[in-house]
Amino acid sequence: MTTDSTLSRLVVRRRPGDPARGWLAAGGLVLPCALGRSGVTRDKREGDGATPAGRFAPLQAFFRADAGPRPRTTLPLRAIRPSDGWCDAARDRNYNRPVALPYPASAERMMREDGLYDLVVDLSANRRPILKGRGSAIFLHVARTGVQPTEGCIALEKRALAKLLARIGPRTRIVVVG
Known part of the structure; x- marks a missing residue:
């Protein structure tokens, strides 16, 4: 941890026996998380349903202002507008x-009706540089019921x-371990 109480590192590992579910370790906290339906891959391709393995930096966060209070975070933060897409x-x-x-x-609509993007973090996957066909809209977001x-x-x-958003910057x- 850094001195400002921001977590320096989160580690995501898949659960043994279930490649589409995992554990996110954040300091002393371990949280169940959902991963891509195809598990984790080191060779991410658009539409493969896999979560890319690697090391990512959160670039910015978005939130639905009509779905809860403004979240606390040191990340750049913006309310999602009806015209926002990816x-x-x-x-x-x-x-x-x-x-x-x-x-x-x-383009994917950011203002989703299912609540998955009520809170969302751009994880920088395939963002710098952007490689065509290597995955888009790889986010940390709200899970469906049952994760x-x-x-x-x-x-x-x-x-x-x-x-968690209050503790990452x-x-x-x-x-993400492959």
Whole structure:
């Protein structure tokens, strides 16, 4: 831990016997998490349903202002707007970047009705540099009921994510073990 009580490192490991579920270790806290439906991979491809292995830095956080209070965090933070999207079209010039909706290429809506993006952190996966087809919108976000598998993200129960968000910052590293 750093002196400002921000966690310096989170470690995500898959559970033995269930590649789509894992444990997120944050300091002395260990939280159940959902991983991609295809488990963890070192060779991430768009649409493979896998969570990429590697070391990531949280770039920024987003929240739904209509779904709860503004979360505490030292990350750059912005409320999600109805026009916010994230391009997932591998051949588009804005692939794996935020875009304004409606967008002419395929883009995921950030203001989801299912609550998964009520709190969301951009994990920097395939962001610097962006490689076409190597995965888009890899986030830390709210889990489905029962902490069900994701499309390639890491997901936590909403209360756990809000608590964790208060303890992570720009210097935190998220290590996903393959």
